[in-house]
Amino acid sequence: MMFGLELAYWQESILRSLxxxxxxxxxAGTFVYVFLFKMVSFMQNRLGPMEAGPYGSxxxxxxxxxxxxxxxxxxxxxxxxxxxLAPYLVVATVLLTYVAIPFGPDMVFIDNEFFGTGIFYVMAxxxxxxxxxxxxxxxxxxxxxxxxxxxxxxxxxxxxxPLVLSVIGVVIQAGTLDLQRIVIAQATGEIFxxxxxxxxxxxxxxxxxxxxMIALQAELAQTPFDMPVAESEVVGGYHVEYTGLRFLLFxxxxxxxxxxxxxxxxxxxxxxxxxxxxxxxxxxxxxxxPLVLLGKMMIFGGIIFFIRFSYPRLREDxxxxxxxxxxxxxxxxxxxxxxxxxxxF
Amino acid sequence: xxxxxxxxxxxxxxxxxxxxxxxxxxxAGLTERLGDDLLGSHLEPGINLWIRVTxxxxxxxxxxxxxxxxxxxxxxxxxxxxxxxxxGRYEEAAVDVDLHALRDAALAVDPTTFETGVAGGDxxxxxxxxxxxxxxRDLGIxxxxxxxxxxxxxxxxxxxxxxxxxxxxxxxxxxxVHEMYGIGFDGNPNLRSLYLPSAFEGHPLRKDFPLLARHxxxxxxxxxxxxxxxxxxxxxxxxxxxx
Amino acid sequence: MTVTESEQLAYVAAKAADARVNVELETDEGMTLNIxxxxxxxxxxxxxxxxxxxxxxxxVEPIMGYMHRGYEKLVEVRTxxxxxxxxxxxxxxxxxxxxxxxxxxxxxxxxxxAPLRAxxxxxxxxxxxxxxxxxxxxxxxGVQIGALTPMFYAMRDREFVLNQTESVSGGRxxxxxxxxGGLKDDIPKGxxxxxIRVMRKMEAFCDQMENLLLGNxxxxxxxxxxxxxxxxxxxxxxxxxxNLRASGVDWDLRRDVDSPMAWKHADxxxxxxxxxxxYARTWVRLQETREACKIVTQLCEDLPSGPIMAKVxxxxxxxxxxxxxxxxxxxxxxxxxxxSQGDLGPFRVKIRTASFHNISIVPWVLxxxxxxxxxxxxxxxxxxxxxxxx
Numbered sequence: 020m021m022f023g024l025e026l027a028y029w030q031e032s033i034l035r036s037l038x039x040x041x042x043x044x045x046x047a048g049t050f051v052y053v054f055l056f057k058m059v060s061f062m063q064n065r066l067g068p069m070e071a072g073p074y075g076s077x078x079x080x081x082x083x084x085x086x087x088x089x090x091x092x093x094x095x096x097x098x099x100x101x102x103x104l105a106p107y108l109v110v111a112t113v114l115l116t117y118v119a120i121p122f123g124p125d126m127v128f129i130d131n132e133f134f135g136t137g138i139f140y141v142m143a144x145x146x147x148x149x150x151x152x153x154x155x156x157x158x159x160x161x162x163x164x165x166x167x168x169x170x171x172x173x174x175x176x177x178x179x180x181p182l183v184l185s186v187i188g189v190v191i192q193a194g195t196l197d198l199q200r201i202v203i204a205q206a207t208g209e210i211f212x213x214x215x216x217x218x219x220x221x222x223x224x225x226x227x228x229x230x231x232m233i234a235l236q237a238e239l240a241q242t243p244f245d246m247p248v249a250e251s252e253v254v255g256g257y258h259v260e261y262t263g264l265r266f267l268l269f270x271x272x273x274x275x276x277x278x279x280x281x282x283x284x285x286x287x288x289x290x291x292x293x294x295x296x297x298x299x300x301x302x303x304x305x306x307x308x309p310l311v312l313l314g315k316m317m318i319f320g321g322i323i324f325f326i327r328f329s330y331p332r333l334r335e336d337x338x339x340x341x342x343x344x345x346x347x348x349x350x351x352x353x354x355x356x357x358x359x360x361x362x363x364f
Numbered sequence: 365x366x367x368x369x370x371x372x373x374x375x376x377x378x379x380x381x382x383x384x385x386x387x388x389x390x391x392a393g394l395t396e397r398l399g400d401d402l403l404g405s406h407l408e409p410g411i412n413l414w415i416r417v418t419x420x421x422x423x424x425x426x427x428x429x430x431x432x433x434x435x436x437x438x439x440x441x442x443x444x445x446x447x448x449x450x451x452g453r454y455e456e457a458a459v460d461v462d463l464h465a466l467r468d469a470a471l472a473v474d475p476t477t478f479e480t481g482v483a484g485g486d487x488x489x490x491x492x493x494x495x496x497x498x499x500x501r502d503l504g505i506x507x508x509x510x511x512x513x514x515x516x517x518x519x520x521x522x523x524x525x526x527x528x529x530x531x532x533x534x535x536x537x538x539x540x541v542h543e544m545y546g547i548g549f550d551g552n553p554n555l556r557s558l559y560l561p562s563a564f565e566g567h568p569l570r571k572d573f574p575l576l577a578r579h580x581x582x583x584x585x586x587x588x589x590x591x592x593x594x595x596x597x598x599x600x601x602x603x604x605x606x607x
Numbered sequence: 608m609t610v611t612e613s614e615q616l617a618y619v620a621a622k623a624a625d626a627r628v629n630v631e632l633e634t635d636e637g638m639t640l641n642i643x644x645x646x647x648x649x650x651x652x653x654x655x656x657x658x659x660x661x662x663x664x665x666x667v668e669p670i671m672g673y674m675h676r677g678y679e680k681l682v683e684v685r686t687x688x689x690x691x692x693x694x695x696x697x698x699x700x701x702x703x704x705x706x707x708x709x710x711x712x713x714x715x716x717x718x719x720x721a722p723l724r725a726x727x728x729x730x731x732x733x734x735x736x737x738x739x740x741x742x743x744x745x746x747x748x749g750v751q752i753g754a755l756t757p758m759f760y761a762m763r764d765r766e767f768v769l770n771q772t773e774s775v776s777g778g779r780x781x782x783x784x785x786x787x788g789g790l791k792d793d794i795p796k797g798x799x800x801x802x803i804r805v806m807r808k809m810e811a812f813c814d815q816m817e818n819l820l821l822g823n824x825x826x827x828x829x830x831x832x833x834x835x836x837x838x839x840x841x842x843x844x845x846x847x848x849x850n851l852r853a854s855g856v857d858w859d860l861r862r863d864v865d866s867p868m869a870w871k872h873a874d875x876x877x878x879x880x881x882x883x884x885x886y887a888r889t890w891v892r893l894q895e896t897r898e899a900c901k902i903v904t905q906l907c908e909d910l911p912s913g914p915i916m917a918k919v920x921x922x923x924x925x926x927x928x929x930x931x932x933x934x935x936x937x938x939x940x941x942x943x944x945x946x947s948q949g950d951l952g953p954f955r956v957k958i959r960t961a962s963f964h965n966i967s968i969v970p971w972v973l974x975x976x977x978x979x980x981x982x983x984x985x986x987x988x989x990x991x992x993x994x995x996x997x
Contacts, residue, residue, distance in 0.1 A: 063759040162640050166662070166978065242753050243825050246979070331825045332753030334979045335662060410865065411715065412931060437858070438845040439933070440959040444946060453684055453952055481929045481946055494931065494944075494959075498842065498858040502865060506931065533844035536967045544679075559672035559996065568680055575684055 035128050043117050046278035046316055047271055048079050054324040062328055089263035094160050101158035106268035108151030113275045115144045120282050121199040123292050123308030124300060137197040142183050149175040156257035167256025170335050171247035177342040178237035184350035185230035188357040189220050189287045202291035206299050216295040221288040226353045228288045230346055235280050243330040244338055277323055278316060285315035384409045406482035416483040416508040423525035425507055430530050434497045438531035441493040443541045446478040446485060447571045467572045471519060486510050489521040489547055511547050523548030544569035637665050644673050651992030667973040669966055674996040678958055686952045687713055687787060687923050695781045698994045700743055701736030704936040706785040712932040712945040713787050716925045720867045724913040725789035730869035731906050734899045738809055739768045740937035741896045744989050745816045748889050751986035752829050757820050764812040767805045787923055789916030799907045806900040813897050830885035834972050834984035845964035848939030849891045850988060854883035860935040873902045885987035924951055938962050938994055962994035
């Protein structure tokens with residue numbers, strides 16, 4: 020993000036940090052407003068927040084303000100250090116995830132032109148949030164939180180595997196781990212010799228996308244996989260004892276993670292910041308690219324939240340069975356098929 | 365049942381005859397089986413059948429009903445305290461009364477003089493239960509049993525046998541009766557409190573347990589409507605307890 | 608003996624040690640989890656103490672009484688018409704249904720029978736109470752299983768039925784409309800046509816719920832084979848209503864007991880199911896809602912004209928006697944055992960409520976299930992706190 024200016028390293032770092040914050044909070048906020056406040060409300064035959072700002076658009080700011088002025092409560096028997104640390108772990112993880120996502124030909128957060136480990140880095144770093152959630156559940160000194168934390172531990176670890184395995188098909192097809200190069204591979208690829216719309220990997224990796232979306236729903240602890248936060252059973256699950264700013268951090272973490280993974284899904288399967296007909300190298304793509312990516316994120320985010328509010332939740336043992344006995348074998352079959360077909364074609 | 369008869373069409377009388385036969389047969393069978401244990405009975409044709417048994421025959425009767433006569437559906441179990449309330453009823457309940465004196469006076473009365481209900485009764489407390497035969501149409505039976513006085517304190521009720529082994533659903537009912545009346549159930553290990561906190565003293569549904577709300581504040585009777593703004597309130601209407 | 612402050616503190620600390628998870632997990636007995644009294648799933652203030660081994664239940668004990676209002680004591684100081692107002696509030700979602708058995712018992716003791724038009728209207732209100740109640744159940748079952756959206760459709764469609772109740776009696780939840788001998792007032796003009804239209808809407812709602820909720824694979828996975836209650840056990844515990852019919856027992860008080868109500872003039876089916884699991888109970892209630900819509904439509908179309916109140920004296924004095932009348936309420940079988948000694952008020956009223964017996968089976972049925980299944984089973988047994996606690 021040099022904008023043609025010669026900046027000192029520390030100035031660039033500040034700009035990049037601010038950029039990450041904007042890149043994280045803006046999609047999270049948009050997701051919350053469009054999907055949680057409005058789409059869900061319309062599905063449920065109601066209007067949603069309408070008072071704060073035009074059509075309730077400032078509701079998220081109001082919620083942030085409300086959460087910030089709440090009393091700072093830590094349960095008496097809770098482990099104070101871990102209790103306070105857990106939300107920051109979750110949010111730090113998602114901020115780190117955003118670093119690897121390319122928003123345009125030059126709109127990357129890192130110093131080099133290409134981020135070599137790309138998707139591998141994203142998968143590794145996003146697993147750290149699991150620790151944050153388990154810490155939250157365990158240190159809260161509440162049995163409901165403990166139940167939620169234990170459920171989260173089992174579920175999130177179980178669904179990491181399908182998430183990673185579904186991505187390997189894309190990696191094989193693109194021939195690289197780097198997300199920028201995957202976008203370029205989709206943009207410059209060809210379908211049986213016709214290069215009109217490039218080669219978005221959704222056409223060949225549809226099974227991979229399906230597994231990715233299901234595993235993503237579980238990683239975000241959204242219904243039908245919201246056992247950790249099952250409202251009618253463990254009331255709040257791992258975040259039942261959190262209020263105020265810490266609860267807000269969990270909330271933002273959840274939606275920012277949804278945004279991050281929606282962006283990753285868009286990058287891996289739909290072609291990222293590139294649309295057919297646009298020039299891959301042009302400098303105007305640095306402005307258009309993020310908007311294109313945001314649009315694609317909204318598509319995936321819409322799918323995630325639509326399913327969240329339509330389905331009942333699976334029981335813990337049923338979800339484990341689903342992951343281990345169905346999703347992982349399917350993902351392995353997908354990888355094998357991709358590898359074979361890649362060599363053949 | 366005067367007014368119903370004059371207006372009822374002929375089918376009702378005919379319908380009343382048939383269940384009569386079923387209930388008559390049931391009563392006859394029970395009389396034969398129970399013999400001296402059957403202390404009283406009452407049959408309302410087409411409506412209900414009551415029998416009263418001795419406390420010793422309480423559990424065997426229920427077992428006989430379930431196993432031999434097919435009354436497998438447990439409806440409820442409860443108790444009645446036949447002592448008339450010493451504090452008066454509804455509007456009669458006054459504020460400045462000596463609750464203890466009234467209570468002691470009432471407890472001194474001989475229980476056999478109480479007016480008990482259908483199928484009779486000899487003691488102050490009675491347990492009764494209803495069970496139903498769901499294979500037949502509209503066939504239920506209400507069984508009553510006197511509760512003998514306790515061996516330690518004749519003023520307190522003693523115990524009858526528990527029917528939990530016959531109808532498991534009676535467990536909670538017996539807990540409630542024990543809590544509300546103080547009646548024991550031999551053989552039920554689970555007679556903890558059901559509704560009331562464990563520190564509660566007394567047995568609320570007994571007639572000598574006063575409903576204190578009526579003695580703290582008198583029943584207001586007919587209360588005058590709030591006056592419209594500008595009109596004067598009618599004086600003194602609320603203070604007199606309208607009888 | 609007096610207790611020193613340090614002893615008090617030690618006592619409190621010892622009790623608080625119960626909350627410390629580390630200690631509990633080391634014992635063999637399992638972790639005690641208090642579900643309720645404040646909990647989103649327990650329809651009110653029911654407290655369930657569960658002893659868990661991980662996610663599996665070792666034993667469960669329901670503790671009630673948080674809403675005990677002492678009805679059986681309160682009615683001893685009231686006159687018969689006053690008791691009607693009180694009794695509305697036992698099962699507060701379907702209030703007309705609570706009044707009916709008490710009024711019928713009193714009328715049986717007095718020997719009066721309400722005129723035919725009043726019988727029809729009472730039955731219509733009873734069935735409309737059933738529809739409102741079971742609609743709430745269908746939405747609520749979804750919420751317990753995790754589907755948050757059908758609840759909103761249920762509440763929206765329930766408003767139509769409640770509007771009809773309000774237009775007759777002025778009260779959506781506590782109409783307090785039954786009187787001994789008949790009804791308080793006649794129905795307003797145009798009410799019958801509007802009710803028939805509302806019944807069409809409720810049938811459409813039932814179709815929607817069947818597709819949305821019962822057809823969902825995850826819902827089936829969560830409810831099929833869960834909480835199976837055999838027919839014999841159900842009868843011995845006194846389970847009634849849809850719970851009993853879902854276990855295969857063909858017993859419906861509307862059809863099987865003679866009562867001066869208009870069910871004998873309507874043509875409806877009694878739905879049973881053989882499985883006895885949570886899915887069966889939900890399914891039976893869905894079909895019952897449809898049948899109730901059918902009954903209301905038929906009775907509205909055939910409503911006879913005539914008086915709505917029999918000749919009863921202004922001051923109601925009930926002759927001595929005992930009577931027990933039970934009706935098929937939405938929750939199950941609700942009955943009143945009225946003991947009268949010739950006074951203005953009852954001597955004793957024993958209120959037999961359905962939820963009390965429905966919940967008495969909970970310690971038996973919840974052995975060895977998982978924690979999410981506790982919620983499914985409780986939701987499918989369907990209770991109202993006022994009904995349990997009276």
